Amino acid sequence: MGSSGFSSPRSGSFPEGLRVLVVDDDLTCLKILEKMLKKCNYKVTTCNLTREALDLLQERKDGFDIVICDVNMPDMDGFKLLEHVGIKMDLPVIMMSVDGETSRVMKGIQHGACDYLLKPIRIKELQNIWQHVVRKRMHEARDIESQDENQMTRNGKEPSDDRCSFSGDIVSGKKRKTVENKHRHGEHGDPSSEKKARLLWNVELHQKFMKAVHQIGLYKVGPKKILELMGVPSLTRENVASHLQKYRLYLSRLQKENELKAASGGLKLSDIYSKEPAGNVCLQSSMSQNSLTVQRSVHGHDIMNHNHDAKICNANVKGILSVAAEAKTALSTDMTGPALSSNPRISSSHSFGPLHSEVRSAPKIDTQYSWSGGVPSFQFKQEIRPHFQSEQLFDHLPLPMPQLQADCVSHNSTCSSKETDKPIEPNINLYYAQNRSHVKVENTAALFSVQPEPFPCSVWSTTNQGLEQNLYDNVECPEKNLIAGMGSSLRLWDEECISYQGDFSPLDAGGLVHIESVDCSNQGGLIADAPNFHNSVNFECDYHSDQMGYPVIDQGLFIT
C-alpha cells in the first residue's frame, strides 16, 4: 500500500490494507492482535511503548490510517497518546482495556477516542474498525466543503482534494466532529490547537438568531430556516446549528435547574418554569404572594438567581426584585419568557446573602443557560445547585432572582469553577436580565427581607463589589442598573475568570436587555465592561464578545 492511502488502487478492495498501528505493553495481547488484524487483511505495525508509537507516527506522517492503543501503558498514559494522536495527527484512535468501567470508557470518549474496546478482543470487533476511518474522512470532507462554501475565515485551510485519502493530513473537520464534549464548545472554532478564526456570535448575530427562532417557533426551528431568516452571508448552517444546539441545551439546563430548585425551595418551579409565552406567566402562578410575581420562569435562572441573589443583596434589592423577576422572564428558557414587565415586583426577597454563600460553594456549575432573550445558550460549567438556601430565599421570595442568579453563578464560577475554561458569557446575559429586574423592581422591600449581608463581596472579588456598587447606584435608575449591572457583572466575570464553558456569547446580553426594553443609559458603562469580561475569560467557544455594548434592545426580541 502506498502512502497515498486508500485512494490508490490496490489489489484488494477496501478496507483491505488498512494501516493499523497497535500499541500495547502486553506482549501476549500484542501478538494476538497483530495476528487478528492480519487475518482481517490489514497492514499491522506493532509497538509496545507509547513513545515508540508517537515516534513512528511522527516519522511516517501519512503512514497510518488508524491507531489502536491500550489505556494502561507504562511510559505514558494512553489518554495522552490519544490526545496527541487524535488532535495533532487527526487519526482515529481506538482505545482498549481490560477495564470496562463506564467512567473509564467515558474518559476515553471524552479524550477523543472513536471507540473503546474491551479485552479480550475478538476478531470480529477488529474487522469493522475501518468504519472509523471512513467516518472521519466523511466528516472532514464535509467540513472542508462547508468551509469552502462560506466566506468566513474559519481557518486557513484550503479546500483540498485529497480528502479521500487516508493520509493523516486531514485535520480540519476533525476538531469539529470528534470528541464530543470536549470540543463541543468550540464547535465553530477549533477548540484544539488548530488556529481557526472563530465565528463570533455577537449581539447582532444573536439577535438575528433569536428573531429567527421566534419567528419560526422554538420547536419547529431548524438551522437551515434560521440561517435563511438571518440572512447573514458569512454564516454557515453549521454555525447556526451549533448555536441552536447550545441554546437548546441551555433551555433544558434551565429546566433542570428549575426542577432542582423547585425541589429545594418551595417554589413551584414547574409553574414558573416554562416555556410559557410572554406574560407574567409563571411568576404569578407560583407565587403565593402577589408581589412575587417574579417568575421563576427561568428555571435556569435559578442558578442565575443564586448569583443574582448575591448581587441583589447588595444592590438594595428593592427595585431589583422586580427587575430580576423580569429579567427572569427574559431569561426564561423559553425565550418566550414572560415579559418581565408584567411582574414588576419580583419580590425576590431572596436573601442574597445566604445565597451568596451558597453560590460560592458551588464549585462547578455546569449550566447552560439559554436566555429567553436571544442570548445564545451558554453553558456554564458549573454545578449549579440551588446553593442559595432555598429555604431562606424562598421564604421570602418564591422566586429567586433569576438574573441575579446568573450573576451569582458567574461569580460562583469565579469562586469555584476555575476548572471551566469557558467564558462566562452567559452570565453576562443573565446579568443583564438581572439588571433589568433591578430596574423594575418596585419596592419590594418586604420581599427582600433577607438581605442580610451586603453584597457578598467576600465571595467575589472586588469586582463584585464594584458591581454591587453599581447595582446600588443604579437602583434608582433602572436602566442604569441594567447597564451597570451588566457592566459590572461583566467585569466580575472577567476578573474572576469565570470559567464558564459555554458558548455564551455575551453579546447576547442584548437579549437580556430586551426583557424590559429598558433603556439603560448606562450602556456605555456596560459596554465598557464587556470587553473585560471577555478577555479574561477563556473563551473556548466561538462567542467572543468583544463588545458588550448591548444597546437597549427591544425586548420583544427576547421575550416572546
Place this chain on the structure above:
Amino acid sequence: MEVDQLQRSFLEYSRLLFHEGFLDGQFSQLQLLQDESNPDFVFEVVSLFFEDSERLLNDLTIALDQQNVDFKKIDAHVHQLKGSSSSIGAQRVKNVCIAFRNFCDEQNVEGCLRCLQQVKQEYLLVKTKLEAQLRLEQQIVAAGGAIPMLNEFC
C-alpha cells in the same frame, strides 16, 4: 498412535479444559487464528503468556513481601496479568485476578497474599494443561493429522 485416536483424545481433553473453566472462548479464537502461514501461532502465544505471567508473578511476590506494600504497583501488575490471561482465555486465572484487584483496592495485604497464592496455583494448573494439550497437538501433527477444533466454545 493412530491419528484418529490422537484427535479424539485431543478433543476430549480440550472439552474438559473448557468445561472446567480453565479455558474459555478466547482460546478458541486463538486456535482459529492459527493457519498455514502461522502454524505455531497458538504455541507462540501461549509461550509468551507463560513468560509474561511468570515475570508478573515474581514481581508480585516481591512487591507483597515488602514492608510497605505498594498497592498501586501491585494493582498494575495484576491488571496486566488479568489482561494477558483474558487474551489467552485462561479464565480461572483471570477470575482470581479480579478478586485480587479488589483486595488491592481495599489495601488488604492478607487478601492479596491469599490471592497471590491462588493465582499461582491456577496459573500452574492451566500451564500444565495447556502444555499437555500442546503435546497432543504436536503428536497429531507429527502423525500427519489436522488439529480438530471445538466449535462449541467459539
